[in-house]
Amino acid sequence: MHFSLLPFLPHSPPPPPTNSPSSLFSCIPPPSSTIHSPSLPLSCTPSPSLFSCTHAPLPSLFHAPLPHHSPLLPLSWHPGSPPPPSFMTLSLFRRHGRGPPLPVPLPPRPQGPLLHRPPPPLPSSLPPATRPGSPLLPHEGPHAARGGGGCGPGYAERFMTSAHDHGCMTTVYALWLDARAPIDFQVIKQATSIMYRKLPHLRMSIGRHKGKLWWREIPREAVDVEELRSDDVLATLESLLRRRYRMEEGPLWFTRFVPLQGEDECVRDNNHNLKYKYVCLFGFHHNVSDGTTNMKFCKVFLQVVNDLLAGREVDMRQEGVFATPLHDQIADDASSQSYLFTIFLKRFYKGILSYGAYVRNFTHIYRMPAENIASTRVLHHELDEFTTRNLLRRCKMEGVTLNSAFTAAANLTLYQMMASKNHSLDETTVNSLQAINMRRYWPKDAQPNTFGCHISMLDVGFDTRRADLDGFWEYSRGVHSSLVYQLTTTQHPLKIQPISERLILIICSNSWLDWAGLPSTNDNHYTVTNMGDLTHTFPGMGDEVEVSRVLRSVSCVPCHAVPAHAADLPRPLLLLPRLLHAEALAGDGHHVRPGHHRPPAEVHPHAQLT
Template structure:
């Protein structure tokens, strides 16, 4: 297996540097909650051995940071020990909160950790006929229950596996792949199957993305109209007031926190939602964005912010791998950018919902196809806005304007987590902390094993639990209505 020799690998990218700054402030950290069902009770040494193999076989997990000639670089981790603990079931609802503010050792690694909690209550969970609605108002979010499944009779033992990551080493694609690797390696350990030294993927730099960004930069620089377009949009952001700031002011003296609310649709409701989206010729992402806009409009009107049209500002995470050439299935690391959108949302949106959803779909698809996210990065380079971007983690940034909400959608991730004979992943929920940032809230969603799973990470600087619950309730109430 590869040695942990601390050798220098490459300079960190702009995004990776930003995520390390965020990590220092205990924010923008990634936490995954994986429900496992197994044929036999798990032993601590089995799980630790599987995670040790994971550490050795996944290159992006085997890195740390170091400063080289005044610049932040990646190097091989020198700490060979897996950061793993088995915790009592009484602590299950606190783990996500811990991982979302965890301090990793950036100088030695590892920049990830794992926690295991046995689940003795899974047999008591009952599925509703239309929608599983797990709403949490706690700091960490209540642990996701196992959903009953007739195919799991032969896997009677249930566990919560929590994986925490420094965002600088992974994005959603990499983390989901790691969840799948973990299940496979755990299955191999249980069966006694020999595990080789082959690497599971590659820790890829952003070189290919930067080549595309630099080409966009030259394009903008040589086109005065295109430069004016991006300059005007940047100026527009400076004048944008957050809608959530208009309906909520955090009480003085209260601690700022990142809380979470969770929703899970059952298979029947998920299937109806997916089929309706296909029939209306929109993606699930576009439909959900339209539902979030509709819910925000309703919420604002109830709070006295009444307008004919609401200009809603949102960010959509996008993997830059989509713009690369060749096979990207083994390309691990952090390769994420954003698409910014301003959506003029009418007060009567619910009366024209699918027409509105189609307009959102058309704009999103146009931006995805044209590589708008790359153009935005190119414009940032032209304006030398790295220092302004780093103000994202400051207490009171003046030049960074947050959107009304973020979205991060992985689509159907079932195929990325293979089924094993002795280990079955039954649910995956993901979360990213946003405390001590100017982020209002993030809609994090994907489909897994036929169920649509959603988590709202919300920053108590901008949203109370009451508003967050109301926001989510409206989204899913409207979802039930528009799929009938």
């Protein structure tokens, strides 16, 4: 199961194919000497978290400062506004089915070093304001920003690339748009084309160079944008999670525009202004993006759409850099081979050899389905603004982050589900995977405006007892302390980075088990992904169009989390939002048991999984 909590913005497998370019065992990491600090850096400032938590001899696509063709026109937002409410999505995974077709073979690509390719011309359909007189986004020389003469992907990027062969790691974001006037599909097409130029990672594909995986810039504009008609946005999102990408040809992302139908097509807001409703769905391959990158994309896209609708000049400067994963080099220096070998053996036993022993406390009660259907399902629940504000305030007063409180709620919810079927269960262990933004380990000046897949996974188990149901905040503080210890003292997510790509072995084994008609093996009950506090990073406001809701999910079938029968679990899993709602509204948030109060200033910033 995969849990994510995002802000609700205030508006009121077959066996691995042999022809894949992403075979794990032929991926040899480049020498560490080719990894250098980027010349442009993106900041991660500590804040309360909300879920869904080389310098080259010549300038290049990834890091060269670009000429300013026009002034930047920022999004409109309201400083000092109250924290937005939030909503939560719970994705359920069923066992992967047999017999899906193999990916379409990719045509061969020419091999050899990546040479200079001038940027494609802007389409003639773009308004004159988006066609500055000077060349757009010039790139000179080979792709040298991620190592001299080009660079292969990092550890996490190789894992995500390999996972794609098994139907995993496709991320889909949905933005509900409220517009003052009808939006023509041509505006969305123009905005998508502009995004291709403004964000460097959107111009990337992945191929091979001398037998190794290698990043390539797509030689000509490649955008995938369509208009869809749908009465069920969630069903459309779930279907898009099954989409496969042409890894060598690109693009590794897409845009889908859905005008809402019927009574949702046009409504009046609290001020009786007419609002036209649309949904934009964006898909991203996880090897070129993470949550931080994707929310930056959403912010820039909304700004571009507002500029086009208002007839303003669009700022065509490139946003940020497709950054080197600096944490890979830091991890190489910090981890010994003996440590990595020990951790690998432990994870190999837990994830594969134990054959699901670490989650059997759950799977022997909620058994896997008999039918062979692979799917990622989304359950959608929202916390209103009042509840969210109280929950954030209570977390600060109790000395925990929202990520810790959410993890505690997930643990207790799963315990309640197990105890409801096994009344003698007084204590059990819940195993969790936590997605970590690895920019936290970078130098501060290297963090701002960096795009790419810069994450790692922290595996941690939590002992959960029946008595914890009556002491939620005390239990949350224990969860918080455990996460802080792993992130700051042991720095476990950083040290295991060199073996992170080997997690593909769990996905491969599950793919083969499914092919043989056997249950899959997993070692964690759920995964938490944390988007950070989006109050300022994505305010969602604009003069012509604004965002009223954000939803995201990721395809994880088959992956290293407990598969569950969707028909059996939706009602029990609603215990999680109910638990958070109850704790947020318990009392007035100002009274804490003696001996347990810590002022908000003492909340440890490193506990933020942003």
